Amino acid sequence: MNTQRFLSASHTFWYRASGGRILTKMHGADVLLLTTTGRKTGKKRTTPLIYVQDGDNLAIVASNGGRDRDPTWWTNLQHNPRAQVQVKRERKTMTAKKAGPEDNVRLWSMLTKAYPAYDDYQKKTKRTIPIVILRPGSE
Numbered sequence: 001m002n003t004q005r006f007l008s009a010s011h012t013f014w015y016r017a018s019g020g021r022i023l024t025k026m027h028g029a030d031v032l033l034l035t036t037t038g039r040k041t042g043k044k045r046t047t048p049l050i051y052v053q054d055g056d057n058l059a060i061v062a063s064n065g066g067r068d069r070d071p072t073w074w075t076n077l078q079h080n081p082r083a084q085v086q087v088k089r090e091r092k093t094m095t096a097k098k099a100g101p102e103d104n105v106r107l108w109s110m111l112t113k114a115y116p117a118y119d120d121y122q123k124k125t126k127r128t129i130p131i132v133i134l135r136p137g138s139e
Contacts, residue, residue: 020088066124
């Protein structure tokens with residue numbers, strides 16, 4: 001298991017084991033657990049991610065640490081946009097959608113305020129890093 005997977009799995013374990021009482025912040029920013037369905041395996045995969053609240057919606061960044069390819073969770077959501085999200089103790093089904101140009105500027109500002117390193121990630125990669133909007137319910 002590589003270091004990133006180990007840290008992600010450990011974070012997920014302690015977040016869940018504590019009932020969402022610990023590891024709900026990363027670098028001062030709010031963290032949720034996103035569970036997607038693998039597009040090839042059909043297995044459930046959970047990733048801790050920084051998010052911002054936008055009304056009833058949540059916004060997350062498919063930064064992959066500034067790598068030149070999308071994170072697996074985003075590729076999975078493009079195949080099946082339904083996801084399970086845990087924010088602290090609350091769990092709900094949500095539907096993912098890539099932010100359009102009108103939301104992108106506003107949300108990017110909110111997300112980089114919460115976690116300024118996203119600007120550095122964007123500078124490291126050739127791709128435009130997607131912002132993903134999670135809406136309550138399943139469509």
